[in-house]
Amino acid sequence: MQEHDMSWVRTEMALAQPAPARERGAYAWVRKNLIGSVGDTVLTVLGVAIVLWIVPQVINWAFINAVWTGPDRTVCTTASQGGIQPDGWTGACWAFVNAKFGQFMFGTYPIEERWRPILVAILFVALLVPMLIPRVPRKGLNAILLFAALPVVAFFLLVGGVFGLPHVETPRWGGLLVTLSLSFVGIAASLPLGVILALGRRSKMPIVKILSVVFIETVRGIPLIVVLFFASVMLPLFLPEGVSFDKYLRALIGVSLFAAAYMAEVIRGGLQAIPKGQYEGADSLGLGYWQKMSLIVLPQALKLVIPGIVNTFIGMFKDTSLVLIISMFDLLGVVKQNFADANWATPQTAKSGLIFAAFVFWLFCFGMSRYSMYTERRLDTGYKR
Known part of the structure; x- marks a missing residue:
């Protein structure tokens, strides 16, 4: 019986080889996603031009020329650099947000009682984060605490009238x-x-x-x-x-x-x-x-x-x-x-x-x-x- 030469048959699995240099890295991603064709290149250039035109103006308005603190609107109508602008102050008036931040968060909820909604928010985050992480155990108990126990606790904390907590009407x-x-x-x-x-x-x-x-x-x-x-x-x-x-x-x-x-x-x-x-x-x-x-x-x-x-x-x-x-x-x-x-x-x-x-x-x-x-x-x- 004639023996066959099997020397050409691979006896071991070939090792995985890295992708060619031109197919990996930042350059490969740019070539594939941004300049893969003439149309892609035109859209990329147009998009970059729009970003370069908009972003500096946004940064200038929101950060560089913005007013961050102040007692009233006068700080937002008078520039700290160069006097009053022809069309008014060209920066954001974050002083208004800073002054009204408590109302933006709680409305007219009594200032001395705002620790109650803050505590509810802390409890909510403490129960929500483990619920969102897949590998955290005891999801059933977590769900019961988040969707059943927390609303009850939040109701008594926010409304009050029990356990010595002052009552706060919901219109506030x-x-x-x-x-x-x-x-x-x-x-x-x-x-x-x-x-x-x-x-x-x-x-x-x-x-x-x-x-x-x-x-x-x-x-x-x-x-x-x-x-x-x-x-x-x-x-x-x-x-x-x-x-x-x-x-x-x-x-x-x-x-x-x-x-x-x-x-x-x-x-x-x-x-x-x-x-x-x-x-x-x-x-x-x-x-x-x-x-x-x-x-x-x-x-x-x-x-x-x-x-x-x-x-x-x-x-x-x-x-x-x-x-x-x-x-x-x-x-x-x-x-x-x-x-x-x-x-x-x-x-x-x-x-x-x-x-x-x-x-x-x-x-x-x-x-x-x-x-x-x-x-x-x-x-x-x-x-x-």
């Missing part, structure tokens, strides 16, 4: 305190309500399905301003004599129900995207309806619609500014309210205040967006080639 709340509290409660309530409404709309029970459809389509068909106006002004007319709810509580309910209707449609889209085989597989295992939904269907559906869920959260966070229609002042409302202060009533202070409010809103919305992208990547367990 304002600023970022109102924005964050409305958003947190709305997010915590709208997600489970949205899940229930989405399941109800897909239910085979006619009454449950009809009620879910009527609620979702009715709420989604009217603006949030109308919902808030109805909750604040019209709802008390339908209540028995002597029965009333706090205006802040009515705003909470209105925002939560409004967001739940939109959340239900987002989650329904995720439920419809689940292949029929997943339902049939769960049925073949003998799982009941709630077991099938909680263990098989909903985890997959919620993972698919993370962008839509976070988009609803971001929209709700920004829509809290509409509570101004019912005489409640969130961050933007308090900023605009302080424009009427005769000591600070100038166009420069108005611009600076609005930009400060915009930056705070952007900071929270950008944070939610980036974390949702991180969560998507972490939960991406689809088939990979």
